[in-house]
Amino acid sequence: MNKSTLAMAVAIGVLAQQAGAAGFIEDSKATLGLRNFYINNDNRDSGAHSTQSKAEEWGQGFDLRFISGYTQGTVGFGIDAIGLLGVRLDSGGGTNGATAASGANYGSYGGTVFPSKSNGEAVDNFSSLGLTAKAKISQTELKLGTLQPKNPVIVTNDGRLLPQTWQGGQITSGEIKDLTLVGGQIESVKGRNSSNNEQLSIGGANGRTANGRDSNKFIYAGGDYKITKDLTAQYYYGNLEDFYKQHFLGLVHNWAIGPGVLKSDLRYFNSSDDGANGHDPLYYSTGNYQGFTAGRGKVDNNLYSGLFLYSVAGHTFGGGYQVSNGSSDFPWLNQGDGSSNYTITDMQIQKFGRAGERTWQARYSYDFAKVGVPGLTAGMVYLRGDNIDTVRSVTVPAGNGRSEWERDLTVGYVIPEGPLKNLGFMWKNATWRNDIPGQRDQDENRLIVSYSIPLL
Numbered sequence: 272m273n274k275s276t277l278a279m280a281v282a283i284g285v286l287a288q289q290a291g292a293a294g295f296i297e298d299s300k301a302t303l304g305l306r307n308f309y310i311n312n313d314n315r316d317s318g319a320h321s322t323q324s325k326a327e328e329w330g331q332g333f334d335l336r337f338i339s340g341y342t343q344g345t346v347g348f349g350i351d352a353i354g355l356l357g358v359r360l361d362s363g364g365g366t367n368g369a370t371a372a373s374g375a376n377y378g379s380y381g382g383t384v385f386p387s388k389s390n391g392e393a394v395d396n397f398s399s400l401g402l403t404a405k406a407k408i409s410q411t412e413l414k415l416g417t418l419q420p421k422n423p424v425i426v427t428n429d430g431r432l433l434p435q436t437w438q439g440g441q442i443t444s445g446e447i448k449d450l451t452l453v454g455g456q457i458e459s460v461k462g463r464n465s466s467n468n469e470q471l472s473i474g475g476a477n478g479r480t481a482n483g484r485d486s487n488k489f490i491y492a493g494g495d496y497k498i499t500k501d502l503t504a505q506y507y508y509g510n511l512e513d514f515y516k517q518h519f520l521g522l523v524h525n526w527a528i529g530p531g532v533l534k535s536d537l538r539y540f541n542s543s544d545d546g547a548n549g550h551d552p553l554y555y556s557t558g559n560y561q562g563f564t565a566g567r568g569k570v571d572n573n574l575y576s577g578l579f580l581y582s583v584a585g586h587t588f589g590g591g592y593q594v595s596n597g598s599s600d601f602p603w604l605n606q607g608d609g610s611s612n613y614t615i616t617d618m619q620i621q622k623f624g625r626a627g628e629r630t631w632q633a634r635y636s637y638d639f640a641k642v643g644v645p646g647l648t649a650g651m652v653y654l655r656g657d658n659i660d661t662v663r664s665v666t667v668p669a670g671n672g673r674s675e676w677e678r679d680l681t682v683g684y685v686i687p688e689g690p691l692k693n694l695g696f697m698w699k700n701a702t703w704r705n706d707i708p709g710q711r712d713q714d715e716n717r718l719i720v721s722y723s724i725p726l727l
């Protein structure tokens with residue numbers, strides 16, 4: 272029995288004696304989230320005929336959550352639960368994007384939305400149950416079990432039918448005015464298209480082969496400090512054992528200018544190798560490594576970015592710039608089955624964090640409530656990255672100064688009142704084009720219908 276499981280058993284034993292205490296039941300909440308999700312991914316580039324040119328899946332997701340209150344006393348105890356179920360409605364007649372297992376290749380983690388069988392076919396349904404024991408004293412809270420953290424060094428992905436979840440422990444403290452501190456350790460992750468917990472990895476080492484490498488220890492800590500009501504400073508540290516160490520500095524400022532508000536978001540990541548990643552090729556990261564085979568080597572990346580958004584009368588205009596310096600791509604927790612990171616360029620299709628890449632972006636969104644249509648929103652983001660160098664397996668350049676661009680469109684509507692209040696509809700469209708060797712252009716559409724039912 273590992274430490275997290277033991278702590279969970281002790282906490283449940285305490286709760287069994289105190290569950291009737293005021294606060295535990297009275298402050299509990301339960302909701303059922305429904306998400307109908309369709310995705311169509313069209314790989315248009317004809318240069319790579321060995322993979323599918325189209326990935327298409329459709330499913331119904333159920334997300335049942337129970338969040339308890341706390342028992343009375345100096346130390347309050349509680350427990351949370353999350354039950355997830357995904358039901359396949361269609362897998363595109365075999366175009367689910369999965370690859371079958373063969374020889375030393377274990378096959379893909381799954382398709383675009385659903386886990387897959389060893390032959391690559393999508394499963395009919397998949398499910399999981401997560402429990403979280405929690406304790407609170409004053410303004411400090413400890414959680415052990417299933418987590419969904421979101422901070423600059425670890426971000427939970429919720430871009431498909433069901434969300435990603437993690438296993439570990441986290442402590443959050445707000446004892447000091449205007450300062451929020453967070454620390455934790457993660458041991459495993461359940462992907463958005465999986466029912467199983469897996470260990471942790473990064474791009475370059477996460478392949479589904481006998482040579483894939485992973486870790487069961489990611490530690491993180493940091494905090495947000497409100498210098499003024501409009502200015503927040505951040506520092507976070509993350510360390511995936513045997514892969515990388517990462518420091519983050521951030522500054523967010525809101526400035527009232529005329530009738531609107533200008534938001535400035537400045538971010539800096541410093542990422543370096545840790546343990547085996549510094550010398551063992553099986554742990555190497557992807558990047559532009561002259562003299563290394565297959566363009567892989569140790570983590571070495573500095574990423575700078577700034578995003579500026581001006582909001583006025585329902586309009587939001589924005590622009591940003593990001594530079595990814597160093598020999599490796601920007602590293603983050605990435606098992607190869609769908610993940611997110613805390614960069615301003617984490618888009619619907621691509622991340623724009625390749626070694627040497629320089630990316631500028633433009634954004635616009637509008638809230639139609641300003642013209643009498645509450646609940647209707649629309650937005651567009653365009654990004655272009657250049658200065659990308661890639662290396663062949665024979666250590667010579669495969670492409671110098673290559674580029675990529677992506678355009679994302681989003682239209683959403685949430686019914687604001689009446690018997691169908693909070694029923695949401697969303698269309699997300701993305702186009703990605705590039706001249707990077709071995710990469711395929713993509714067009715993608717997602718249609719999402721969502722609804723949340725309060726049960727408690």
